[in-house]
Amino acid sequence: MRVDWYKLIDNLRGRVVLCDVSRQLGKHEDWLCQFRQKKTAEPSFSDGLKLLQIHAKACPDKRREIIKK
Secondary structure, rough: EEEEEHHHHHHHHHOHHHHHHHHHOOOOOOOHHHOOOOOOOOHHHHHHHHHHHHHHHHHHHHHHHEEOO
């Protein structure tokens, strides 16, 4: 299974402020927006784990949407 990071960010966009999420990850505030614009292929392992945790809290109803088979 793989995570659809772009779908994850789209889900977060409607529920949390992306700049705040970027800061929680220790990144500059535009990091998630740049990631969404495909300037980054995949997050690092630790950043991906944190993103999954944030998504689970903010979007519990959309957990299955982000998994690619």
